[in-house]
Amino acid sequence: MNQWWIAVIAIIVAPVIGGLLAGIDRKITARLQGRYGPPIIQPFYDFFKLLGKSRIATSRMQFVWIYGYLVFMITCVVFLVLKLDLLLLIFLLGFAGISFVLGGFSSKSPYSHFGANRELMQILAYEPVLLLMALGVYAQNGSFMISEIVKPGAAPLLPTLWPIFIAVLLVLTIKLRKSPFDLSTSHHGHQELVKGIMTEYSGPYYALITLTEWYEIVLVLGLVALFWANPLWLGIIIALAAFILELLIDNIAARMTVGWMVKFTWAVGLVLCVLNIAYLYLIKGVS
Amino acid sequence: MGIINTSRIKSPWIMHFDNSSCNGCDIEVLACLTPLYDVERFGIVNMGNPKHADVLVVTGPVNRRTARVLKNLYAQVPDPKMVIAVGTCACSGGVFHNCYNILGGVDKVIPVDVYVPGCAAKPEAIIDGVVLALQKLSKALGVAK
Numbered sequence: 001m002n003q004w005w006i007a008v009i010a011i012i013v014a015p016v017i018g019g020l021l022a023g024i025d026r027k028i029t030a031r032l033q034g035r036y037g038p039p040i041i042q043p044f045y046d047f048f049k050l051l052g053k054s055r056i057a058t059s060r061m062q063f064v065w066i067y068g069y070l071v072f073m074i075t076c077v078v079f080l081v082l083k084l085d086l087l088l089l090i091f092l093l094g095f096a097g098i099s100f101v102l103g104g105f106s107s108k109s110p111y112s113h114f115g116a117n118r119e120l121m122q123i124l125a126y127e128p129v130l131l132l133m134a135l136g137v138y139a140q141n142g143s144f145m146i147s148e149i150v151k152p153g154a155a156p157l158l159p160t161l162w163p164i165f166i167a168v169l170l171v172l173t174i175k176l177r178k179s180p181f182d183l184s185t186s187h188h189g190h191q192e193l194v195k196g197i198m199t200e201y202s203g204p205y206y207a208l209i210t211l212t213e214w215y216e217i218v219l220v221l222g223l224v225a226l227f228w229a230n231p232l233w234l235g236i237i238i239a240l241a242a243f244i245l246e247l248l249i250d251n252i253a254a255r256m257t258v259g260w261m262v263k264f265t266w267a268v269g270l271v272l273c274v275l276n277i278a279y280l281y282l283i284k285g286v287s
Numbered sequence: 288m289g290i291i292n293t294s295r296i297k298s299p300w301i302m303h304f305d306n307s308s309c310n311g312c313d314i315e316v317l318a319c320l321t322p323l324y325d326v327e328r329f330g331i332v333n334m335g336n337p338k339h340a341d342v343l344v345v346t347g348p349v350n351r352r353t354a355r356v357l358k359n360l361y362a363q364v365p366d367p368k369m370v371i372a373v374g375t376c377a378c379s380g381g382v383f384h385n386c387y388n389i390l391g392g393v394d395k396v397i398p399v400d401v402y403v404p405g406c407a408a409k410p411e412a413i414i415d416g417v418v419l420a421l422q423k424l425s426k427a428l429g430v431a432k
Contacts, residue, residue: 026327030325030327030328033322034322035322035325035327035328036325036328037325037327037328038327038328038329038330039328039330042297042298042330044294045293045297045298045330046294046298046300047294048290048291048293048294049291049294049295049297049298051291052291052292052294052295052367053341053365053366054366054367056338056363056365194335194336195334195335195336195339198339199336199338200338201338202338202339202365203365206338
């Protein structure tokens with residue numbers, strides 16, 4: 001019964017936190033560019049305005065996929081707050097990403113197809129890193145359960161898993177759609193691909209994507225916070241510091257190409273992860 | 288419904304379309320996004336996609352070629368939507384009004400809510416035009432102010 005309440009509260013509170021973080025993002029970005037910036041609650045205005053717009057459909061199937069994206073993402077957040085299996089959470093996150101890609105492919109717009117292709121490449125770039133993060137946690141704790149990471153008395157992961165932490169920061173840049181990795185779609189007024197994978201969504205369905213992104217922000221920052229889960233407030237501070245770092249990188253970096261992104265995340269991220277896991281097993285001995 | 292109507296006033300996303308403008312007004316529209324004017328503080332974001340836009344900002348006189356593009360774009364903007372004609376050419380055809388390929392102002396093709404005259408229209412005038420359009424919308428929706 002208690003678990004149910006935690007899940008319900010997380011489902012209600014997570015988008016509020018995500019929306020506020022998105023508002024802080026826009027404000028800080030504006031300040032870094034020498035502008036005044038919109039109010040912190042601007043994302044909520046955008047969200048409710050989009051809910052009130054008329055529905056224009058280009059393909060029925062894309063709405064099925066967009067609900068899939070939302071539901072899988074909510075499930076991931078529930079997995080995180082109920083401290084369930086980390087490996088399963090990462091597979092569910094993969095399902096969510098694939099739903100979004102299929103939504104992009106289900107309309108005939110070439111911009112949407114371009115965006116969906118690039119989103120697939122992004123998944124190709126970050127998914128192995130996340131998988132190896134789970135393996136690193138297993139190498140350290142001997143369990144994939146998040147409850148083992150956050151249980152009182154458990155040693156924090158960051159001192160031993162810091163190379164994986166750096167790799168996860170790369171994933172954070174991709175997941176938050178920040179430069180240099182904002183390839184499939186972007187939050188800024190860039191217009192190279194119209195709006196990439198989101199081109200064909202309008203009105204309430206675009207609002208659903210916004211909502212899913214808020215859950216996503218909370219989820220990936222929660223994964224970052226797991227690196228210092230005891231005490232958790234230190235982990236949350238680390239996650240917020242990582243978020244501010246992403247905003248800085250977003251504003252000082254230009255957009256790179258898709259091929260460069262995959263090469264870079266694999267060359268840096270995967271190598272760091274594999275070396276980290278190999279080192280852990282070298283110390284402990286393979287059992 | 289109250290919160291949705293309030294949000295409509297607080298978050299107008301614009302889409303800018305250039306008919307056959309001399310680019311004078313286009314530069315002034317983009318100048319609104321610079322740090323000096325910074326329209327994002329009112330929640331105004333320049334979208335490249337008509338499906339995400341609320342306000343269609345049109346510059347330049349309509350010619351026979353752009354008329355159907357403009358109609359198409361107008362149809363793609365989801366309701367409720369507004370159209371702002373920026374610059375003298377977009378309002379009436381301007382110096383091009385008698386040309387053989389020019390139909391005239393934007394209102395010859397799609398309904399226009401607000402006219403912003405000027406050659407080129409100043410950024411202050413364009414921001415004024417957007418504010419006027421929002422006031423018109425809030426009156427239509429019955430929101431206070």
